[in-house]
Amino acid sequence: MEARGPFTFSPFGPNAMLLLPHALSSNSRPLYHISVSNDCFRPQIYTTTIRRGTEHGQVIAEIQQSTLHDDGYRGTVEFKGSRQPKVAYLDDIHIQSGGCKEFRSVWRLNRNMPLLWQTNCSGKKVISIQCTRSGEKDSSILATFIPSKKRGELQTLDITSKGRPYIDDIVVSCIATERKRTTKYDT
Numbered sequence: 001m002e003a004r005g006p007f008t009f010s011p012f013g014p015n016a017m018l019l020l021p022h023a024l025s026s027n028s029r030p031l032y033h034i035s036v037s038n039d040c041f042r043p044q045i046y047t048t049t050i051r052r053g054t055e056h057g058q059v060i061a062e063i064q065q066s067t068l069h070d071d072g073y074r075g076t077v078e079f080k081g082s083r084q085p086k087v088a089y090l091d092d093i094h095i096q097s098g099g100c101k102e103f104r105s106v107w108r109l110n111r112n113m114p115l116l117w118q119t120n121c122s123g124k125k126v127i128s129i130q131c132t133r134s135g136e137k138d139s140s141i142l143a144t145f146i147p148s149k150k151r152g153e154l155q156t157l158d159i160t161s162k163g164r165p166y167i168d169d170i171v172v173s174c175i176a177t178e179r180k181r182t183t184k185y186d187t
Contacts, residue, residue, distance in 0.1 A: 006146070007022070008022075016055070019034065019157065019171065032052060032060070044067045046066075048062065048063040063075065063172070075091070094176055096181075103126075104119075105117040105173075107177065109169065113133065113166055115169060115170065117130070126147055130145075131145070131173070143160065143170045144157070147182075
């Protein structure tokens, strides 16, 4: 039986988290293992590795970024999922616009399925970030990410039935988008 959502990003050790199914799901195995590591020779460069299932699962994607904004390093994403492997510069496939209230991010790694992430706010607080297919008017919601509102609260990701075929793209783009959004606006 397929795991049910909403899925929860749960800490797993000092440098990792798991994407877990809903507590009442009959399948309680993690969907993804997400870990972060630094480059020992260039400590400002870090890699986020997204694996299917556990820390021993298939690598779906690796995202490399710099903690410095002016070092000239262009972040990359290497998508190793079930399709043809792809490597791209983040700034070529991950375009952002707007401030906190009108934040929009377009993810174009899969040219056949570009994703649009948009914030829903209440005042200055981000309530949720919804994912739809980019370029389609009145596109159906594929996923909704709920960021934590206070310390200790876990983030959730709810993927609709229409979003399930694109779950790898949704998870990878969600992680990249939330990192950029929180780095840019929550300093």
